[in-house]
Amino acid sequence: MVEGGKSVLELLNSDFEIVTVVALDEFLQEHGERIPSGTEVINASAGDLKGLGEFQSNDAGLAVARVKPNKTLGIEENEFALVLDDIRDPGNLGTIIRTADWFGISKVIASNESADFYNTKVLNASMGSFTRVKIYYTDLITYLGETDKPLFGTFLKGESVHECNFGSGGLIVIGNEAQGISSEVERFVTKRITIPGFGKAESLNAAIATGIVLDNLRRRRS
């Protein structure tokens, strides 16, 4: 289920199969023709929408779509993808999806213990990017054991992300919010990188680190 005009419109523009749209009169009048035939459409009040969803206020609508099957993602030779080593917080996962989309990264490999992509908080925080970024949940150790792609990981000690040569493609692993990259996954890391710090904070939030690494990757590659 996604909430709010922006996310519902993104869903209508995507290849997701939409089951139900619940929306205000105004939204249905303006966008009704974009709703595929066969979709259940329910006219609702703003109060109904608030009661159904997580938003404090929703002056547009919400929609229910079918989840996609969990399918492996082929990563091209010159492509970068994210690997999530137990991102547990739904808000963090949604923000990481949105950030990946900003930087043109459309594939995410997630450990089975990571937050559920279809959690409403994840979808909301992704701000519609869930329609463009694909995720594949798997056993990371098995997955990483079978790939020969470079694996970049952020640690407190490593090469500065400002100087890192990312090459033409590979996987960027993002560690768990509390533990960072697990020792089992660390074994597969081929390049250790560091975001230089200048203060006394012990670490950065996982989504912030993702944004900074991807910005440097795009800067170094463009």
Place this chain on the structure above:
Amino acid sequence: MVEGGKSVLELLNSDFEIVTVVALDEFLQEHGERIPSGTEVINASAGDLKGLGEFQSNDAGLAVARVKPNKTLGIEENEFALVLDDIRDPGNLGTIIRTADWFGISKVIASNESADFYNTKVLNASMGSFTRVKIYYTDLITYLGETDKPLFGTFLKGESVHECNFGSGGLIVIGNEAQGISSEVERFVTKRITIPGFGKAESLNAAIATGIVLDNLRRRRS
């Protein structure tokens, strides 16, 4: 109120006046000597801690301290500080405080409409950085009208943050989560900067943008 061993220890290391510590036996045995005399100390169970706070689990303790008075912050000639133009989400504010601390930025000027620094969600998301980063809430328009410092702001169109010359000091304004930088604040911006995007996301989360701007600032200045 702050929760969890890390935040309580950061508080004990800070100049905040602590009123009460509620903690498990183990925490009090290990760290009790660091609690100032005169502080109310309450021995509690993990269940008590969970009931009192926001954490799903807390195997250490929590502490209550006095808020500091809202005082203006002098910004040095060669210093950078953040300006928050209505950051409403407590999690975002806490993450911005943590990120500022990582990059050695210790002063934040916030609009009166921004989230409350002393909200438990802000303090928790800051991961202890609330003890090192000072905040001053004020009417931004009046404040900006009285300063002659450079004001950097992120927009969809502007100079690439990869090329920006930040000079030796100034203010970096972070816009509201939904509306970005308001037109009233935009009038004071002296340098418009852009984080180059490569995908289809419309924008970045405010805290992510903060992290990327500060990383580029430190890279360009070091």
